[in-house]
Amino acid sequence: MTEIINFRAGRYKISFHILHILMTEKYENNATQVPSSDDTLLGVINYQKVPTPIYDLTRILEGSSAQQQMSDLIDLLHEREKDHVEWLNALQSSIETGTEFTKARDPHQCAFGKWYDSFKSENEDLKHILQKFDEPHKVIHSLADKLLKMAATEGKEQALKVLNQQRKSTLRLLLNLFSAAREAVSSSYKPVIVYTTLNGATPSLGFLVDSVDDALTIDESDIQSFVNDQAIKFAGELNLPRMISGLITKDDVNSLLIDPSLIDASLPEAYENEASLA
Known part of the structure; x- marks a missing residue:
C-alpha cells in the first residue's frame, strides 16, 4: 500500500x-x-x-x-456581462426607433453562449453557479422576437414597459450571477x-x-x-x-x-x- x-x-x-x-x-x-x-x-x-x-x-x-488564467476568466466574465447590458440597450433602441435589431437572438450564438456551451471547470462552486445561467440567459435572448412583435402589434410603450420589467428582474438576476461567478473564480485560487x-x-x-x-x-x-x-x-x-x-x-x-x-x-x-x- x-x-x-x-x-x-x-x-x-x-x-x-x-x-x-x-x-x-x-x-x-x-x-x-x-x-x-x-x-x-x-x-x-x-x-x-x-x-x-x-x-x-x-x-x-x-x-x-493559474493566476493568469483566473484573471483572464474574470475579465471574460466582465466582458460577457457588459455584452448583455448592451444587448438590451440595442433592443430598446430598435423598439424606439424602428431600426433593425442585429444582435444574436439565439442564446447559443452570442459570445457568452458559445463560451458557456464549451466551458469546463473543476471548480464545483463555479459549476453550480453557471448552471443557474441557463434559464435567465435564454429568457433575455427570447425578448428580441417577443418585444419587437409586441411593439408592432401593441405599441412601443407596452414593449418598453415589459423591457423595463425584464431589466429589473431577469437582467438583474443575470448580473448577480456574473458577480457570483467572478467571486467563485477569485476565491478558489489558494496557491x-x-x-x-x-x-x-x-x-x-x-x-x-x-x-x-x-x-x-x-x-x-x-x-x-x-x-x-x-x-x-x-x-x-x-x-x-x-x-x-x-x-x-x-x-x-x-x-x-x-x-x-x-x-x-x-x-x-x-x-x-x-x-x-x-
Missing part, C-alpha cells in the same frame, strides 16, 4: 508520494527571483536554510499560470507550495500548485508505468515527462505521479549554476 497526496495544477490532478513531501504551505509571493530564461521558475525560497527553487507547475503543464524531498529531511524542489485535493491509499497495481515517447512536451526547462513516473487510476479518476528523484536528475545545468549562487 502507498500513501499519496493529490494536488490540482490547472486542469490536471498531480500526485506525490507522501514520503516525497517535506511540507506544504500557503504561497505568499515570497520567492526571490534569480536570473533565468525559464519563466516557469518563480524564484528561490530559503526554506529551512536551503535555497529551494520554486516552479509553477500549472505554467509547466499548461503554458500559463500552495509543495516542498519535495529526497531524504525526508531537507527540501529538494518546491512546486506551486493551485490547491490541495485529497489523500489516498493506493495499491501498486493502481500505478501504471509512464513511458515518454517524446510526443509529450511541457513548458519550461525541466524535463517534466521524465519526472512523471506513473499514471494512477483510482475509482476511475486519473492523476500523474511525479517522482522528485527524477526531477533532480532532469535539472538543467544552467539552473544548477544559478542555484549555487542563490
